[in-house]
Amino acid sequence: MPIQCSTGCHKNAVLKRPKTGDALCKDCFFWVFEEEVHHTITAAKLFTPDDYVAIAASGGKDSTVLAYIMKLLNDRYNYGLKLVLLSVDEGITGYRDDSLETVKRNEQQYSIPLKIVSYDELYGWTMDRIVEQIGLKNNCTFCGVFRRQALDRGATLLKVDKIVTGHNADDIAETVIMNILRGDIARLQRCTAIVTASEGTIPRSKPFKYTYEKEIVMYAYFKKLDYFSTECIYSPNAYRGYARAFLKDLEKIRSTSIIDVIHSGECFSVRDGVKLPTQGICEQCGHVSSQPVCKACVLLEGLNKGKPRLGLGKTSKIREHLKRNDENLEGVVASDADTHKINIPKTINIKQLDF
Ligand SMILES: Nc1ncnc2c1ncn2[C@@H]1O[C@H](COP(=O)(O)OP(=O)(O)OP(=O)(O)O)[C@@H](O)[C@H]1O
Numbered sequence: 001m002p003i004q005c006s007t008g009c010h011k012n013a014v015l016k017r018p019k020t021g022d023a024l025c026k027d028c029f030f031w032v033f034e035e036e037v038h039h040t041i042t043a044a045k046l047f048t049p050d051d052y053v054a055i056a057a058s059g060g061k062d063s064t065v066l067a068y069i070m071k072l073l074n075d076r077y078n079y080g081l082k083l084v085l086l087s088v089d090e091g092i093t094g095y096r097d098d099s100l101e102t103v104k105r106n107e108q109q110y111s112i113p114l115k116i117v118s119y120d121e122l123y124g125w126t127m128d129r130i131v132e133q134i135g136l137k138n139n140c141t142f143c144g145v146f147r148r149q150a151l152d153r154g155a156t157l158l159k160v161d162k163i164v165t166g167h168n169a170d171d172i173a174e175t176v177i178m179n180i181l182r183g184d185i186a187r188l189q190r191c192t193a194i195v196t197a198s199e200g201t202i203p204r205s206k207p208f209k210y211t212y213e214k215e216i217v218m219y220a221y222f223k224k225l226d227y228f229s230t231e232c233i234y235s236p237n238a239y240r241g242y243a244r245a246f247l248k249d250l251e252k253i254r255s256t257s258i259i260d261v262i263h264s265g266e267c268f269s270v271r272d273g274v275k276l277p278t279q280g281i282c283e284q285c286g287h288v289s290s291q292p293v294c295k296a297c298v299l300l301e302g303l304n305k306g307k308p309r310l311g312l313g314k315t316s317k318i319r320e321h322l323k324r325n326d327e328n329l330e331g332v333v334a335s336d337a338d339t340h341k342i343n344i345p346k347t348i349n350i351k352q353l354d355f
Helices: 026-043 061-076 096-110 119-123 127-134 139-158 169-182 185-191 213-222 240-253 257-267 295-304 315-323
Strands: 052-056 082-089 114-118 162-164
Touching (some): 052 061, 061 082, 061 096, 061 213, 119 139, 139 162, 169 185, 169 240, 169 257
């Protein structure tokens, strides 16, 4: 016998909400999903009228749903935002070129203009070439550091006021766990912030901070959104994979685990007097950095000097060498043994969800 939607709308339920366990029909699910994101946006005052906002768009499920919902809420609630899609082409043949085709279709489907910046034009390197140098291990470090800066650079070119990313509640909870396991209190303090903004950078926010990944997948599925679902061919998911697996296990026992971990992260505070890194400007490229030379410049220097592992080891030592323009970098370059990898799939198959 069909189960009725728990809102009392008299329609049949088609899903069980992962966040609350409620049985809902499609329309009521769409409504609660959209209203929760609207609540997150308004409660945190993420935007002001006339803001020009770049949606960081990879073509994946999170940023595709984000682009769709930003447009929907902007129209429904008259936020008064001017929207633009901003994509970074990391130069990964057979992956990013295909996902960018999806973003190009989204540009037409949602009538939001698109700007693409590439690692090749910004750094003179594509990820394909970086992987040729460094191999599959550690390549995510390059990609993550370069992408962060590339988004900033693209946003500066566009002269936007704000950037939004599709980071969801699961991503944030994983980051909390990773920072605890690494004892990284500086990042632990920052990682749950819904807006990150340091002087001289364009503020970034996460409207999906409280949105479960499973619900984003369901929303995209029932709305039949056009998104790219293949995993990155170079990403074995590194350390994050362990945190992800741990969180998924917790979620099976207790559905609120994701939000609970985020709340725990928010409750941490650093004792007065504990020294934390301060943000400054990179001496080489002028971008924001907590070190005299930013990580992107250190990594680039290594690539250009034919020492791609530079920057993967103890960064303080490497920066000293860079300062002295030291050509002999032996002994400061990380070995393969410094990293641990695990292969855990990131996408959720909608058929595996518990309806
Ligand atoms: N190449 C890119 N260009 C623009 N934005 C990106 C790119 N890669 C990632 N992002 C932004 O960072 C967010 C988190 O990226 P992550 O790599 O964790 O992917 P994800 O969780 O699979 O998200 P998505 O489903 O949107 O790809 C994305 O939602 C998007 O907003």
